[in-house]
Amino acid sequence: MAVTGVPAAGYTPAAAKQTLATNYVDFANAGSSDGWAQQYLPDLMEKEAEVFGNRTISGFLAQVGAEESMASDQVVWSEQGRLHLSYKLATGADNSGALRLTMTNATDVDGTAVGSSGLDHGIRPGDMLLVSDTNTTIRVHVETVATSGTATIDCERYDGDATGNTNLSGNLSILVYGSEYAKGSTGRTGANAPQFKSRTNKPIILKDKYEVSGSDASAIGWVEVSGEEGQNGYLWYLKASGDTKARFSDYLEMAMMESVKAASAGATTLTSVGNVTNKPMAGTEGLWEALENRGNISTGLDGASSSAALLEFDDIIAELDSNGAIEENMLFLDRKTSLSIDDMLAGLSDGAAGGTSYGVFNNSADMALNLGFSGFRRGSYDFYKSDMKYLNDAATRGLINAKDATNAIHGCLIPAGVSSVYDQALGRNLKRPFLHVRYRASQMESRKYKTWTTGSVGATTSDLDAMEMHFLSERCLVVQGANNFVLLKG
Secondary structure (H helix, E strand, O other): OOOOOOOOOOOOOOOOOOOOOOOOOOHHHOOOOOOOOOOOOOOOOOEOOOOOOOOOOOOHHHHHEEEEEEOOOOEEEEEEOOOOOEEEEOOOOEOOOOEEEEOOOOEEOOOOEOOOOOOOOOOOOOEEEEEEOOOOEEEEEEEEEOOOOOOEEEEEEOOOOOOOOOOOOOOEEEEEEEEOOOOOOOOOOOOOOOOEEEEEEOOEEEEEEEEEEHHHHOOOOOOEEEOOOOOEEOOHHHHHHHHHHHHHHHHHHHHHHHOOEOOOOOOOEEOOOOOOOOEEOOEOOOHHHHHHHHOEEEOOOOOOOHHHHHHHHHHHHHHHHOOOOOOEEEEEEOHHHHHHHHHHHHHOOOOOOOOOOOOOOOOOOOOOOOOOOOEEEEOOEEEEEEEOHHHHOOOOHHHHHHHOOOOOEEEEEEEOOEEEEEEOOOOEEEEEEOEEEEEEEOOOOEOOOEEEEEEOOOOOOOOOOEEEEEEEEEEEEEEOOHHHOEEEEO
16 A cells, blocks of 8 residues: 655745744734744734724703604604794785775795685784884784684774875785784684694614624634623624614614605605505604604804804704793704804804803812813703714714705704603603604503514524524604704805
């Protein structure tokens, strides 16, 4: 029997201590003919470097809202209308003879049209009105109100100017401030019902999945890993599964802020996604869309000078006065806007005797100068300021803000406390935070944050030689009283 000799080594020893192409092998080519290991071992740093710090951005909704279950495909809530009757007209009034107001194109102060014909307003005969344009304000008494055809209101002017010498032109604002009746007159004609506005939103289903083969799940790595979900050790799949969970948790919050409703039902479809075909894509109303449609928008705080920022803040306060006038409010800001507010507050006290004096303390030469503020009071309002990591991180909204400065989101002002709303599902008034998340749940199934594992690794559920971790949630955001919120844009 012939003996086969052992193949010669794929490297040639050198006579001297020197590194040559023929006498060492690197890790990248460990399986080649050059050899099996590196001659000079590296100094291995086993711990994975956490160069981005805490990478999660969730927590915003947990600070300002709550989570509640629901057992239907949509949430419907009602918000009270304004107590007093006031309107805006798109055109001037007819000043010939008695004053005639045409309500065809009128809206309430929030911009809601007074019906398609303009007849659905609350002004009645006998009312006293303040009618104003940009230069003139007059007081009139309502004589007749059309109930069909053109929505006109005929009034008598208290100033007696029947010829219209004091003319009104341009857009008009109207306020009902009382009524006057003659002696022996009959009572009111018609009655006003309380106004309310109905809002709806639909939940969306969010999913994610992580998969690792059985072989990889049983392998030990050579770098120690860790993550935001508490995973640590030398098993890479622990790191990857934890990152998937952390990313999904962030998606739950990001979706509640960024989502929008589809333009029209059925106009766009989900095709061949998750074994469905041509299902309508409904979307859901996120925080930014709710504030764009129903809230207040400020564009003057980002990077503004201290004086300009103060003026803009006073404008915001004036808008809060015209709405709910909620005393305590929270500001969630990107870094640039936060620094603008810091500069604004610092500029208010830079002339204090003895040097810089911020807030209720005095800075001294023996302490670090504190140039940041966590809260302040202006007028009758308290504002609490916090940075919002989602708006700063270059891998989240910070990336989009840097690209589109015109439509960048720089933060938001959210009122603290709760609102009283009528829940149509429960049939009664409830106290809820202005901002809260509704998730699908019943006695049998909760879809708040659902996880399960399939495969043959760990708990065996199938013959798949892998472990699949599934994540699911079905939820939507409820923004009540958006007129008390302020969206800070570029």
